[in-house]
Amino acid sequence: MGGQAPAIELRGLSRHFGERTALRNVSVRVAPGATLAVLGRNGAGKSTLLRILATLLRPHAGEVSVLGEPLPKRAFAVRGRLGLLGHEPLLYRDLTGRENLLYHARLHGLPAARVEEVLAAVQMERRAQEPVRLLSRGMVQRLAIGRVVLHRPELLLLDEPRANLDPGASELVEPLIGRRAGATRVLTSHDPKAALAEADLVLALAGGRVAFAGSPDQVSSQQLRELYA
Amino acid sequence: MRTVVTLLRKDLLLELRALETVPAMILFSIVTFVIFHFALNREAIDGQLAAGVLTATLLFASMLAINRLFVAEREQGGFDAFLLAPVERSALLVAKAAALCLFLVVLELIAVPAFDVLLLGPALGPALLGLIAVLALADVALAVIGTLVSAIAVHARAREVIGPVIGLPLLIPALIATARALGPLLAAHTTGTPPSRWIAFLGLYDLVFALLAYAVFDFLLED
Numbered sequence: 001m002g003g004q005a006p007a008i009e010l011r012g013l014s015r016h017f018g019e020r021t022a023l024r025n026v027s028v029r030v031a032p033g034a035t036l037a038v039l040g041r042n043g044a045g046k047s048t049l050l051r052i053l054a055t056l057l058r059p060h061a062g063e064v065s066v067l068g069e070p071l072p073k074r075a076f077a078v079r080g081r082l083g084l085l086g087h088e089p090l091l092y093r094d095l096t097g098r099e100n101l102l103y104h105a106r107l108h109g110l111p112a113a114r115v116e117e118v119l120a121a122v123q124m125e126r127r128a129q130e131p132v133r134l135l136s137r138g139m140v141q142r143l144a145i146g147r148v149v150l151h152r153p154e155l156l157l158l159d160e161p162r163a164n165l166d167p168g169a170s171e172l173v174e175p176l177i178g179r180r181a182g183a184t185r186v187l188t189s190h191d192p193k194a195a196l197a198e199a200d201l202v203l204a205l206a207g208g209r210v211a212f213a214g215s216p217d218q219v220s221s222q223q224l225r226e227l228y229a
Numbered sequence: 230m231r232t233v234v235t236l237l238r239k240d241l242l243l244e245l246r247a248l249e250t251v252p253a254m255i256l257f258s259i260v261t262f263v264i265f266h267f268a269l270n271r272e273a274i275d276g277q278l279a280a281g282v283l284t285a286t287l288l289f290a291s292m293l294a295i296n297r298l299f300v301a302e303r304e305q306g307g308f309d310a311f312l313l314a315p316v317e318r319s320a321l322l323v324a325k326a327a328a329l330c331l332f333l334v335v336l337e338l339i340a341v342p343a344f345d346v347l348l349l350g351p352a353l354g355p356a357l358l359g360l361i362a363v364l365a366l367a368d369v370a371l372a373v374i375g376t377l378v379s380a381i382a383v384h385a386r387a388r389e390v391i392g393p394v395i396g397l398p399l400l401i402p403a404l405i406a407t408a409r410a411l412g413p414l415l416a417a418h419t420t421g422t423p424p425s426r427w428i429a430f431l432g433l434y435d436l437v438f439a440l441l442a443y444a445v446f447d448f449l450l451e452d
Contacts, residue, residue: 054313055312055313056309056312056313058451076315079312079313079314079315080313080314080315082313083313084309084313086306086309088305088306088309089306090305090306090307090309090310090313091305091306092239092243092301092305092307093305094243094246094247094301095239095242095243095246099239099242103235103239104310104314106231106232106235107232107235107310107311107314107316108314108315109231131246147310
């Protein structure tokens with residue numbers, strides 16, 4: 001795995017919002033197909049990191065390479081090859097689940113049949129004709145996961161992907177966003193134990209700085225407690 | 230073009246479901262005509278006064294749509310979803326301008342007959358073709374400048390204020406040209422032909438702002 005070109009490479013990444021530093025001097029390499037768990041308290045910079053990797057935010061310093069393309073210069077080449085599941089489902093509330101997925105499928109140049117495949121995969125076919133605003137949060141999350149995997153992305157950026165999902169639904173989406181999906185994954189979670197169980201690599205952030213970067217075996221429970229203290 | 234159609238279809242579907250923008254524009258216009266009816270204390274108006282009332286009413290009604298043009302994108306993550314797709318960003322400009330243009334056409338289909346009934350003295354029939362031509366050019370100006378201003382305002386905290394504050398000054402030349410072109414059409418003995426220099430001015434104004442919007446729109450969506 002070490003000889004392969006990395007799916008993600010960050011060197012000295014920094015990002016500010018006005019006076020506030022969201023990320024400072026973050027460096028990490030993620031191999032293709034590997035899973036990076038990003039841990040940290042609220043405001044540690046996890047979502048900012050995901051949005052930079054998703055090409056939605058520009059880095060203010062450092063080098064960012066995603067799927068072999070330098071960002072932000074080659075952002076256009078990366079879009080369509082990644083899927084972002086953030087805090088917002090990115091679904092229109094007044095459109096039905098099917099209409100939302102069809103809209104995204106058209107933006108990605110996919111056939112309508114792919115939407116039906118994905119609706120079946122997240123078991124939302126029966127509720128797909130209802131406006132999203134009438135669905136439960138768990139159902140909306142399943143649809144959002146459907147949106148993310150619709151175009152079979154090579155890189156999955158998952159911000160607390162199992163939020164709002166019951167254990168059954170969590171198992172249901174496993175083949176789509178879990179290790180079995182085969183994609184390179186960056187995931188954040190408020191359940192560090194669960195995230196560590198899925199990860200090949202851990203990046204712990206504290207106040208935008210790297211508190212720990214390495215293998216999950218190297219993180220002690222003491223370090224995790226300090227991180228979330 | 231495929232992306233523009235996809236975005237436009239989504240916007241029209243959202244408006245059909247929510248009915249938040251066009252009904253408000255129509256209601257605003259009709260109420261404004263009633264206000265003018267009583268404020269001017271006249272049974273009927275014609276010529277330049279009628280043109281001014283109609284143009285100003287349509288302009289202010291369009292502000293309601295301009296302020297709401299990117300609301301779904303901002304509040305429901307539509308911007309992020311669009312930016313994550315491998316499509317040209319200018320497609321969003323074209324689709325939003327087309328949606329705004331269609332909203333204005335629907336508004337005018339109801340507001341102009343209402344204006345005829347509530348305020349206009351001369352018969353509308355002889356001026357109809359000229360009126361359609363002038364309003365079509367005015368709609369393009371409103372749609373292009375409105376989309377540009379709405380995209381500027383959407384990330385600002387005082388977005389409801391920024392739309393009118395930036396948009397109205399930019400639209401003043403189009404307002405003048407529209408009103409001057411409509412004046413002779415709404416006069417008592419109209420020839421039915423709008424003044425060609427104001428038509429040419431409106432056409433040129435549309436072209437300049439369409440090119441300007443196309444040139445800067447990508448930067449407005451940047452982080």
